[in-house]
Amino acid sequence: MLAPLTPVAVLGASGYTGGELVRLLLGHPSAELVYLGANESAGKTLGEVHPYLAGATGLTLESLDPAAAAGRAEVAFCSLPHGASAVLAPALLDAGVRVVDLAGDFRLPADAYPPWYGFDHPASAWLEKAVYGLPELFAAQIAAADLVANPGCYPTVAALGLAPLVGVELIGPGSILVDGKTGLSGAGKSPTDATIYAATEESVRPYRFPKHQHTPEIERALELATGVLARVSFVPHLVPAVRGVLITSYAPLSDGATTESLTACLAAAYAEKPFVRVQPPGGMVDTKRTRGSNLIELQAVADLRTGTAIVAGALDNLVKGAAGQAIQNFNLMTGVDETAGLPTTAVYP
Amino acid sequence: MLAPLTPVAVLGASGYTGGELVRLLLGHPSAELVYLGANESAGKTLGEVHPYLAGATGLTLESLDPAAAAGRAEVAFCSLPHGASAVLAPALLDAGVRVVDLAGDFRLPADAYPPWYGFDHPASAWLEKAVYGLPELFAAQIAAADLVANPGCYPTVAALGLAPLVGVELIGPGSILVDGKTGLSGAGKSPTDATIYAATEESVRPYRFPKHQHTPEIERALELATGVLARVSFVPHLVPAVRGVLITSYAPLSDGATTESLTACLAAAYAEKPFVRVQPPGGMVDTKRTRGSNLIELQAVADLRTGTAIVAGALDNLVKGAAGQAIQNFNLMTGVDETAGLPTTAVYP
């Protein structure tokens, strides 16, 4: 028997993540797309905003209107700029719509917003009810949630790689260093001097450190998962690619830990998780093997000479790092198979 | 008055580094290329091996013969696979030819070769006389040396960024984590499954860690420059680019150190160095701005929240990371201007 269709809305459909949400939802077996909202692109057809989606649906983009969305949808995906969801999502929630928010607006404690995002949070009551939507770690809470804060791309990789090891103390207390590399789709669709092809090809660049807003989110995700408050220093880098995030984390290695014990810990933690591929010792993660899929690859190595645990992870930032993970959360929230509508194989090469 | 021409030989002219050496030496005002040696490519013209150099010189590649090279050249550049220079360079040196070796064969103490390179060093007497050829740190020794071990690309960036800070204890003792990103020219000219375009575009991958042979070299360079023995954990990554190495190093920040004091220390250390560009606070390094030049860009940031010094550096691995630096060493050895024959401006974009 087929699952009944759940009517869903996408608020913020004009960016790369919005487009990926629409693409995946159009192929989802138990979701029916009933509302597409946008700001500047309101009134345009989907094909005008995303030419590669021309003809995929008859919907046109409407202006952002929570009431209109709430009148049609049971679940809403908010893929809006940081700060906009915090204003808009409460209206959806108050109208009884369950929300998966893809911005950073419901991921941190209220007091973290001024220093890291530059605004005072306008909806702290809802913020307290939000569930951090990392499905491999918090499935039960997500299933019951009205408001899911879909994680950032970097925190998804860092937390899934580190949390099981921190949890069993294979990684000792102390500071964790997180080095991130991302393709350009993470920088969004608006053209800038920094994102044009001529300035990007053959360019490897760190950016916005040590102030990147994913820094406290990595700390928060680890604390939520393990109760341990680690201090994270995070440096993201732009590399010449479109999709793909690779994280290399460095942490103090506990006595007696080995590459084998680190690997076994990760393998056990994710044995039943359909999207996590833990590499065996000697196997190296590769963003390209995840592209277009909801997969994440993880690898852990003990550098015994220096007492360092090195944990690397790779995913497609628009799928497992954004739209795909949001749909994975939707699947948990609506009780359908966790993999429904989500590719488990990369488009390769 | 023009400097007299020094006759020079290149042993190992068929790889990417060999080609870059030839290209730069052909335009060098005080070097005259008199011998090109190769192994499998012996007998071919330069244009057959490097089509982009067709017509640039009448020399053809000869089989590798130290005696022949020594009969014509005063200085030899050895750009051979690891292990080959250690066998071949002594014959050149014994014949009175000064050598700049671009392999790893003379960079480490003898006891480091079995674990990191997999061979027993066959010429330990010469190894002890070798000078580590990082011109910004060891100019005087290089000028007087008969045998210069030209540094690896990663250690060049890591050591130039870290040494001044370690030297004045802005970075405290303890472990240093070095995260490297490189383009594909560093992987050489021989085609492999890992280096074809279809497997490389959109691929970000760590490789060969924690066993990469540049790990002990970074430690050695820091010790030579500062007397401090640091423990380095090093993870290199391949990113979709041809030229360019970016290193992000993480080290314990000493009390009171700030982004400004770190930056000032680097700026003072390299104030007179023509190829080093220290970025001001807020400036971010970029491999693309060094491409085709002998420049290195450096940047230091104090992450006060976590007590971490973050030092980033970028260069063109084939120029400042290999052939250009070798010529910079040649310039010091022969007493000509340090910048002779070396581009100080990138080819951009």
Next chain:
Amino acid sequence: MLAPLTPVAVLGASGYTGGELVRLLLGHPSAELVYLGANESAGKTLGEVHPYLAGATGLTLESLDPAAAAGRAEVAFCSLPHGASAVLAPALLDAGVRVVDLAGDFRLPADAYPPWYGFDHPASAWLEKAVYGLPELFAAQIAAADLVANPGCYPTVAALGLAPLVGVELIGPGSILVDGKTGLSGAGKSPTDATIYAATEESVRPYRFPKHQHTPEIERALELATGVLARVSFVPHLVPAVRGVLITSYAPLSDGATTESLTACLAAAYAEKPFVRVQPPGGMVDTKRTRGSNLIELQAVADLRTGTAIVAGALDNLVKGAAGQAIQNFNLMTGVDETAGLPTTAVYP
């Protein structure tokens, strides 16, 4: 009601096209993969040959054995090097297995093989029965065929763009010039000097003209579709991309033809075809909008000043240009929906 599952074999599963066939067939609603054959990779698991497909199926690659394949499968996809299918496919056919051949072995008349492929065709009886598998033009014959010659990537684009216009004489008689651009996946998985990243990035190169074997295939496809024997001069180029073929064809424009009439002709020809997107006047085709999908984009322009019809087309060479089109043929042959198992939306960006 679900369609019954058709057991299928893939002979030649280790290349890029073979991997794409496996990926798409694993998600196909009415195909069941029962045999994977390979030459050098026999005995390996799918994940060893295609790491991105690790875990996707329990099948391992077997040595190429038509009898084994015929014992299990009703339809076989042959994705073998040119010349190998001509030897191997007859054994499958004689055993009652229907074959979709992705090599060039059954696309041309027998007398074209010595000059263009360098071999005498060993199975001319089957060659005469083969149907040229361009679904948009020859659906009825394909549905009834035992042996379908799946077209080459370049001929698919050129023929679909030109055939309707030649057929109604909007393009006059005379020579047609076809300029092709392809990404590197078309050059296969084996590493060569010409396909490594360092030699490919920033490189635009023509290759193998005027002797490329797709030249007579384009002529043949046009003749089969229209009865007109055109003379085609074809120059393919390698550009720095992985997937994607773009063809720009130039032909004499008939009197009175306009951009509008050319466009209307194409639009009418493909009005009912689910994978063809004809761009309106002013719209430009783009390979990126087809990536990962079975789509083809077409565009026609009348250059009235010079009397030239310009027809451009774009597709993903591994999908609509190879594996996807083969499955489209399979769908026609087995009477299921033409789009079954085939993506109609690109993975973008």
Next chain:
Amino acid sequence: MLAPLTPVAVLGASGYTGGELVRLLLGHPSAELVYLGANESAGKTLGEVHPYLAGATGLTLESLDPAAAAGRAEVAFCSLPHGASAVLAPALLDAGVRVVDLAGDFRLPADAYPPWYGFDHPASAWLEKAVYGLPELFAAQIAAADLVANPGCYPTVAALGLAPLVGVELIGPGSILVDGKTGLSGAGKSPTDATIYAATEESVRPYRFPKHQHTPEIERALELATGVLARVSFVPHLVPAVRGVLITSYAPLSDGATTESLTACLAAAYAEKPFVRVQPPGGMVDTKRTRGSNLIELQAVADLRTGTAIVAGALDNLVKGAAGQAIQNFNLMTGVDETAGLPTTAVYP
């Protein structure tokens, strides 16, 4: 004896071509850069506009002022948007400054400007005196000229490849089809939806045909060189690269012409030309082998089966296709060696 320094101005120094002009002029042995003019960037240092040129000169960008430039310079390079030079250059010329204009403003007859550039030419008297600056074809006129119209990147390749063959009738009369491929630096430095990395990688796209303004310029260049008025249909394409233009031209092959005779004709025409590399039969041109240099590679093939001459050519659009060629013209105008200040070897890989 060194040549005396000629004081030069660059008007329009903020774009990619302007930056390349500055980079090359700073290393030119007989040019002294005395004025940098810009529009929006006036008042900024060179390093603020082109960070890779930081520190290369003490000059800052001034507002565009022909009088100021004329007060200091003997030769001016105008690297301004189309339409701006036609207004500004006359003031320089009237003040006795010789001008090399890199825009399209002095390349065509006056009546071609309204249909192809969309403006009426404001300085037709100077337009008539302008010399088309293709040094390999018009060296004598260039040497004597006050105003040189530096050719476009596409016309440079097309005309150098075709003119010798048209001139001796190896290519018969009739239409010529020109298919161009360019990297993104040709699209300029201003970010647009079409030039961001995420939209460009894996994208091959035709653009602006059949109305591209280089179409009449190719016809004009051929007519100037040969007296033959050919009709050219031209389709340019964007490919994922930064530098590099490749042109593939198709023309009717005259009776008796062969690959050998076409090649011999080109080789003879350019035997004494330092920047032209004619490939032998079987050799294929490659943009990458010209990158960063003023070289152009040419190749001609007779497709006897269809009676088509195919002429391919490759260059670096910012050097031989723009700034380098402008300096080559400057060298001819000032009587110094044609290669002064111009790289004859590519930066490869």
